[in-house]
Amino acid sequence: MSLDSVEHPASGTADGTPRAGANTLVRMTGSGEPEARIHTAEGPRPTPGKGKVLIEVEAAGVSYAEVQMLQHLHPFPPKFPFVPGYDLVGRIVEVGPGVTGWKSGDRVAAMPRQGAWQRFVELPTTTLAAAPDELDAAVAVALITNGVTAYQMLHRSTHLRPGQTVLVHGASGGVGALLTQLAVHHGLRVIGTASPAKHDTVRDLGAEPLDYRTPDIVAAVRALAPQGVQAVFDHIGGRGLDAAWTMLAPAGTLVSFDSSVAGYRPGQWFRPHVPALRRTVARYFARLLGLTGGRRMSMYYVKPGPNFTTDYAELCRLAAAGVLTPRIAGRHRLAGAATAVRALLDGSSVGKHVLLP
Ligand SMILES: NC(=O)c1ccc[n+]([C@@H]2O[C@H](COP(=O)([O-])OP(=O)(O)OC[C@H]3O[C@@H](n4cnc5c(N)ncnc54)[C@H](OP(=O)(O)O)[C@@H]3O)[C@@H](O)[C@H]2O)c1
Structure with a gap:
């Protein structure tokens, strides 16, 4: 088996095996x-x-x-x-x-x-x-972690039927690629965002690639899915959550599974997550009042059990x-x-x- 990086071990025997005990x-x-x-x-x-x-x-x-x-x-x-x-x-x-x-x-x-x-x-x-x-x-x-996250977001956080369209952000990533494969296997049409260099990868997974830096990404998604998409899976958070919400078809679901939005200083560990938390709570109550057209937003975090x-x-x-x-x-x-x-x-x-x- 070939290895991609084989730095010299800091301890143990010459081949990296630890000493007995x-x-x-x-x-x-x-x-x-x-x-x-x-x-x-x-x-x-x-x-x-x-x-x-x-x-x-x-x-x-x-x-x-x-x-x-x-x-x-x-x-x-x-x-x-x-x-x-x-x-x-x-x-x-x-x-x-x-x-x-x-x-x-x-x-x-x-x-x-x-x-x-x-x-x-x-x-x-x-x-x-x-x-x-x-x-x-x-x-x-x-x-x-990647597989269970992808599987549970697709089959437990949402209830999607074959033939529906979903948007997977970061479709070329560890979670996104598995989510895309599972969604395609479930009979869904997938729009997958990635940087242009990775669009071939997204295509190979069976999805339609879209650059996540597209200036008007809502219009670009609407051009591909005029009725909106049935689910958006988002790990970036921040203001992009408002764009994602706008892309949803009636009764669609926005699943937020991280807030890795750039621009925060080391140590500001809670602040990136505030926009997602605030929007999830606000949309929960708006939905109870019948103000979201059946759309909902949820936050996902993988856990053992x-x-x-x-x-x-x-x-x-x-x-x-x-x-x-x-x-x-x-x-x-x-x-x-x-x-x-x-x-x-x-x-x-x-x-x-x-x-x-
Ligand atoms: N909630 C949970 O339980 C859970 C579990 C596992 C992972 N996660 C989170 O899920 C995220 C993805 O994890 P991963 O292991 O799949 O990471 P990864 O392999 O590094 O993939 C990240 C993906 O995000 C894309 N990306 C970068 N900037 C983006 C943007 N502005 N908009 C949309 N997509 C963008 C990248 O595309 P390019 O490479 O083309 O730029 C890449 O496809 C991480 O934030 C991780 O912490 C959450």
């Missing part, structure tokens, strides 16, 4: 540039406590959340230093006291939101989902059947974490970056 992990030490703030280190290999298991990580996801954490703009900002890593796929290598239903050798997926960027991770069994043996580890990890486990299993089934093909933008060792975060920060890649400890 040791663990290799990545730390984010503060806000700033990835190269200055993301480092590998060695720590003790955990022993699983009651109700927990120790997982040897095969693949851990790199997500936009880590970019936001690095800029101290994430809605749930962690305290530095910490071990990042939203999601992982791996095998149980040790079970703690009181564990039932899981055993050493089981392949699992989890979304701890932090702490996945290590060789060995200790997690409570309540957070685990089964990961099928046949899926490539990088693909299996791309289906966790029974729906997560069920939906992840369905995503794995769709990937095994060839319906979903998550694109892997880069495979890196743990020591290449800063390179992967840099690629997301620069918007220079298409698909999911994964760390393979």
Whole structure:
């Protein structure tokens, strides 16, 4: 297997394997540039406590959340230093006291939101989902946060019928590409926004591309869908939410799943989300009063739980059947974490970056 970045490990043996009883992990030490703030280190290999298991990580996801954490703009900002890593796929290598239903050798997926960027991770069994043996580890990890987010927004936040039209912002991104594939599979017509360089990617996914910098994007969408679209999926937030609302057909849904709008200083982690919160509340009451023509707005945030486990299993089934093909933008060792975060920060890649400890 070829790797996209293979920086020399900061610790462990020559090939990067941790010493016996040791663990290799990545730390984010503060806000700033990835190269200055993301480092590998060695720590003790955990022993699983009651109700927990120790997982040897095969693949851990790199997500936009880590970019936001690095800029101290994430809605749930962690305290530095910490071990990042939203999601992982791996095998149980040790079970703690009181564990039932899981055993050493089981392949699992989890979304701890932090702490996945290590060789060995200790997690409570309540957070685990089964990961099928046949899926490539990088693909299996791309289906966790990105896949479940896409799936639940499409099938739980909205109720769409084949033949309807939707707008997916960032259709070339990790979440957006999976959302587009799922929507096309559901029989929807998809208008997908992306920068012009990525329009071929959007077309390949089965969507009609549109530049998100189009000066009058509402008119451009209306030209493609004169009656409006049945749903808009938006991760940018800010004033764009008003444009998105205007694009909706009667009874349409605006799903806001982040506020990554530019222009905020590191540390202003809550402020980007205020416009989305304010509009969601205002439109909720306007809808109760019958003032929205049946249109509604909701905010989505992925969380573990029974729906997560069920939906992840369905995503794995769709990937095994060839319906979903998550694109892997880069495979890196743990020591290449800063390179992967840099690629997301620069918007220079298409698909999911994964760390393979
Ligand atoms: N709510 C949740 O539970 C949840 C879960 C997962 C992810 N997220 C959020 O979802 C967002 C996308 O995550 P990701 O992993 O898919 O990121 P990603 O792979 O970096 O993709 C970002 C996408 O956004 C596009 N984009 C950039 N500027 C845009 C603009 N002004 N308008 C519309 N699209 C724009 C990019 O297009 P170009 O590359 O062509 O510029 C790219 O397609 C992030 O903000 C992330 O935090 C939320």
